[in-house]
Amino acid sequence: MFHHRRMQLLCAVSAFLLLVTVVATQVVSTAxxxxxxxxxxxxxxxxxxxxxxxxxxxxxxxxxxxxxxxxxxxxxxxxxxxxxxxxxxxxxxxxxxxxxxxxxxxxxxxxxxxxxxxxxxxxxxxxxxxxxxxxxxxxxxxxxxxxxxxxxxxxxxxxxxxxxxxxxxxxxxxxxxxxxxxxxxxxxxxxxxxxxxxxxxxxxxxxxxxxxxxxxxxxxxxxxxxxxxxxxxxxxxxxxxxxxxxxxxxxxxxxxxxxxxxxxxxxxxxxxxxxxxxxxxxxxxxxxxxxxxxxxxxxxxxxxxxxxxxxxxxxxxxxxxxxxxxxxxxxxxxxxxxFGLISSPGGTTYYKLVNRNSGKVLDVVGASTADGANVDQWADNGGANQQWSLVSTGSYYKLVNRGSGKVLDVASASTADGGNVDQWTDNGGTNQQWSEVNSGGYITLVNRNSGKDLEVSGYSTADGGNVDQWTSNGGSNQQWTLVQVS
Missing domain, CATH: 3.20.20.80 (Glycosidases)
Structure with missing residues (x-):
């Protein structure tokens, strides 16, 4: 191949799965x-x-x-x-x-x-x-x-x-x-x-x-x-x-x-x-x-x-x-x-996590695919970096980002209030596992390692408001709604 491999592409990604009908009428010859x-x-x-x-x-x-x-x-x-x-x-x-x-x-x-x-x-x-x-x-x-x-x-x-x-x-x-x-x-x-x-x-x-x-x-x-x-x-x-x-x-x-x-x-x-x-x-x-x-x-x-x-x-x-x-x-x-290894390219359900206080969604900054990329809140734009699947590990869930394939992670396995939240390659760590707790029609997401809640720092309502963990206090900035997108 030649230099096109260095191409860069900026695009908006839709949130809905396409149901594909395979059109394949080619007659295969014997060889x-x-x-x-x-x-x-x-x-x-x-x-x-x-x-x-x-x-x-x-x-x-x-x-x-x-x-x-x-x-x-x-x-x-x-x-x-x-x-x-x-x-x-x-x-x-x-x-x-x-x-x-x-x-x-x-x-x-x-x-x-x-x-x-x-x-x-x-x-x-x-x-x-x-x-x-x-x-x-x-x-x-x-x-x-x-x-x-x-x-x-x-x-x-x-x-x-x-x-x-x-x-x-x-x-x-x-x-x-x-x-x-x-x-x-x-x-x-x-x-x-x-x-x-x-x-x-x-x-x-x-x-x-x-x-x-x-x-x-x-x-x-x-x-x-x-x-x-x-x-x-x-x-x-x-x-x-x-x-x-x-x-x-x-x-x-x-x-x-x-x-x-x-x-x-x-x-x-x-x-x-x-x-x-x-x-x-x-x-x-x-x-x-x-x-x-x-x-x-x-x-x-x-x-x-x-x-x-x-x-x-x-x-x-x-x-x-x-x-x-x-x-x-x-x-x-x-x-x-x-490769013929799975029966269907579909089957994964994705969600937006909408913060009750701000109305904004959980977002990987800049649609990054890198380990350590920060997680914040942002106005819903339909991007794959704002969509998450919940993968059960038994009593807990991993939240897997659709755009990067990486999981929601408390950085450095912090147990402190204010411990930052980012994305990281799945390594099975308890800092990458969350329990879902019902809270008056909303949910809180509690980190298995620290026992603290996922929250938008300082009750921010701005695009880019940082997401961290904090001791549960019942605040609306610690409450989320799961909205299915596919």
Whole structure:
């Protein structure tokens, strides 16, 4: 992919769930290999270099370093791969390579990431990215280095059935026939590689697979498709996006894996909400429904790439003490639905918490998705940062913010009056658990750790009035109404 991953998006998010009718009339053809169901095949994420994978030096996925030893790389990757599995239900990771990565000293370390993934039962797709060169042009930069790279990679992993090979990512410099010729040459150069472990990219920016699908020399391979919402910012129709995707696949659904698709996950968009003219929401709903309907394997861009607004996960920690956290709860739900892991993308009920004194709602400041982001009150604007689900932990509840996926938290587990309230990744702490107490037609929310009530500080009625905890005093600033929004 290219520089669009740095896009920023400001939008209003609607509060109502859209009931989606899947429009999928595509006839699936029989082929030598099958994307089959997501559950049994490719439920994947890309793990990418923070600079993007187009580089004139080794590509280094987020969290790794060229100075890492094999054992350090293995340890870091072990945590990250486990995070992809535990948080997202993934069983596949797509990793970048280039000649600088493979033909130099970094390869001995980088193989640690590949090895730990396959040892954990993951499929690994190794895809070649060209460098930026004097002008990034969509061609293989140096054919001698290219073939040397692939000889090294195939020699090491030809006998590992969990490793798949993608000769080139986004071959947009080549004509349809020239690209098909190069893909066919790759296949003939490495006859020991089974065709059902080869991903032939679609033409252009991997944006259409119909021509490579029709080339008999490529029969038996998987076909790699990319599909992005930013390609048509005026397309806000769900059915329009379904048609767009199906037209790029043609009759080749049984061989196609969408190994790049993605949308902003750090801007608070609700991908289960009403489309309301937002092309990203329309696109994500259409794509995930169509993946599910046609049984397409998919590999989200990116599962992890530091600094990318599209990243599904955030990397926390340092050294080998790492963890992953989700950036957008609705995005994770949509991903799992596409993977076939849940039966419906809906099902969560969200509420606004309206303060009795001020009439304003509980709000995460700036629609932040960060740990420690402050919680205040604000006039109701329909934003996902003002909507909360109540998740039972037995006798208590976690309040999960719709925009961030993080939970309502008393900072630093304070037990003092005035202890600040923020949001934080769910860690099971009692400072993140609340009981609901009826109070004359309203409720008070009592923190399990401190025993104090959630309140708007100083009886403020202003936008931005801070929310903290305080000893129960029966004040209207400690009383709330739950208003269901979906």
């Amino acid at each position: 030598t290999v099958h994307a089959a169901t997501n559950t049994s095949q490719f439920r994947g994420v890309n793990w990418a270099d923070p600079r993007d994978n187009y580089a004139n030096d080794p590509v280094v996925p987020s969290g790794l370093s060229t100075s890492d030893s094999y054992s350090t790389t293995y340890a870091k990757a072990s945590t990250i791969i486990s995070g992809f599995a535990n948080n997202l239900g993934a069983n596949t990771v797509r990793l970048p390579i280039n000649p600088y990565t493979v033909n130099g000293s970094f390869w001995n370390s980088y193989t640690g990431a590949i090895d730990v993934a396959t040892n954990k039962g993951f499929k690994v797709i190794l895809g070649y990215w060209e460098g930026t060169g004097s002008s990034k042009d969509g061609y293989v930069d140096n054919m001698t280095s290219f073939w040397a790279m692939w000889s090294t990679v195939t020699t090491k992993y030809a006998n590992n059935s969990q490793v798949y090979f993608e000769p080139m990512n986004e071959p947009y410099g080549y004509s349809q026939s020239a690209w098909a010729n190069l893909a066919a040459q790759w296949i003939s150069t490495y006859p020991s590689i089974p065709k059902n472990r080869i991903f032939v990219s679609g033409t252009g920016w991997n944006d259409n697979v119909t021509s490579v699908c029709a080339d008999s020399r490529l029969n038996g391979t998987y076909l790699s498709l990319h599909h992005y919402g930013f390609w048509n910012t005026s397309q806000t129709s769900y059915s329009g996006w379904v048609s767009d995707l199906e037209n790029r696949i043609g009759s080749c659904a049984s061989r196609t894996v969408v190994d790049e698709w993605g949308a902003p996950m750090t801007t608070g968009l609700d991908y289960n909400g009403a489309i309301n003219g937002n092309y990203f929401i329309a696109y994500v709903q259409a794509d995930t429904d169509t993946f599910r309907s046609l049984g397409l394997g998919s590999v989200y861009w990116p599962g992890l790439r530091t600094g990318d607004t599209y990243s599904m996960e955030t990397l926390n920690g340092s050294g080998t003490n790492l963890s992953l956290s989700d950036n957008n709860a609705s995005g994770v739900v949509r991903l799992k639905y596409a």
